[in-house]
Amino acid sequence: MGDELWVGAGLGGFALLLFLLEHCFPLRRPKRPLAGRLLVNLGFAGLAFVTVLLSVRPAAVAMLGWTERSGFGLLPLPVVPDAVRPVLAFLLLDLSFYWWHRANHRLALLWRFHSVHHIDPDLDVSTALRFHCVELAFSSAFRVVQIGLIAPSPWAYAAYELIFQTNTLFHHSNTRLPIRAERLLNRVLVTPRMHGIHHSQVRAETSANYASVFPWWDRLHRTLRLNIPQSAIEIGIPAYTRKQDNHPWHALVMPFRRQRRYWQREDGTAPRRDATVAGEDVRRLAA
Ligand SMILES: [Zn+2]
Numbered sequence: 590m591g592d593e594l595w596v597g598a599g600l601g602g603f604a605l606l607l608f609l610l611e612h613c614f615p616l617r618r619p620k621r622p623l624a625g626r627l628l629v630n631l632g633f634a635g636l637a638f639v640t641v642l643l644s645v646r647p648a649a650v651a652m653l654g655w656t657e658r659s660g661f662g663l664l665p666l667p668v669v670p671d672a673v674r675p676v677l678a679f680l681l682l683d684l685s686f687y688w689w690h691r692a693n694h695r696l697a698l699l700w701r702f703h704s705v706h707h708i709d710p711d712l713d714v715s716t717a718l719r720f721h722c723v724e725l726a727f728s729s730a731f732r733v734v735q736i737g738l739i740a741p742s743p744w745a746y747a748a749y750e751l752i753f754q755t756n757t758l759f760h761h762s763n764t765r766l767p768i769r770a771e772r773l774l775n776r777v778l779v780t781p782r783m784h785g786i787h788h789s790q791v792r793a794e795t796s797a798n799y800a801s802v803f804p805w806w807d808r809l810h811r812t813l814r815l816n817i818p819q820s821a822i823e824i825g826i827p828a829y830t831r832k833q834d835n836h837p838w839h840a841l842v843m844p845f846r847r848q849r850r851y852w853q854r855e856d857g858t859a860p861r862r863d864a865t866v867a868g869e870d871v872r873r874l875a876a
Contacts, residue, residue: 600751603759604717616819626711644729645726656737662736675745682749683753683800687799694799705840708834760784790860791862792860798813813871831855
């Protein structure tokens with residue numbers, strides 16, 4: 590338990606550092622007042638935390654114990670050398686999370702809840718905490734399958750979780766890094782500009798950059814899109830840009846209501862990207 594407190598404190602400190610950095614060096618210009626968004630995002634964070642404690646974590650712990658006792662799963666297979674197991678665990682956990690994130694966009698039921706994360710009209714470190722509790726409850730079932738099939742050691746799983754949470758805070762933040770530094774970092778990590786494109790109101794751009802830690806999965810699945818300058822990105826979902834859509838209660842019950850045509854504005858038009866704005870090479874991170 591002591592270790593968990595240290596990890597929690599470390600993540601909290603890192604979130605606070607990003608919060609300061611994104612206000613000193615903002616990447617995109619915010620559209621809405623911060624206080625209102627913080628209220629919603631921290632409210633979601635509270636419910637999310639309870640859901641993780643009651644559902645996601647117990648499911649993960651139970652599966653880690655079960656795979657250890659039963660020897661079931663991919664990594665314990667004798668053909669996998671001992672030294673390779675932790676590395677492979679890291680890669681497979683991250684790859685499977687890429688698929689889970691894609692499923693959250695693809696399957697209508699999952700998207701109802703994941704879209705609450707995308708409706709945030711601005712993107713910053715607080716968006717990293719804004720996940721609907723039902724999305725997290727669903728993810729418990731994903732954890733059961735993920736851990737059951739991969740069977741990482743509890744140590745490898747904990748290490749991956751820590752890196753995953755840290756990078757989720759980082760790639761949602763609105764921190765402006767020097768473009769050359771970010772291009773370099775983006776070879777091995779999902780970075781704020783890369784994930785910013787995933788939160789664009791242009792549908793084709795939201796359907797890109799699903800990766801969480803390693804950007805390689807988007808390259809592999811041809812869903813990588815880095816050529817959109819951040820100044821040209823409008824954050825959010827076109828049909829949910831009214832002020833009241835970001836009211837805490839409205840956002841919480843939105844998945845249970847009749848859904849609007851997500852990718853159309855109220856006037857019936859859909860946001861499109863002017864071809865002259867995008868860079869030519871989708872693999873080159875635009876400023
Ligand atoms: Zn998403």
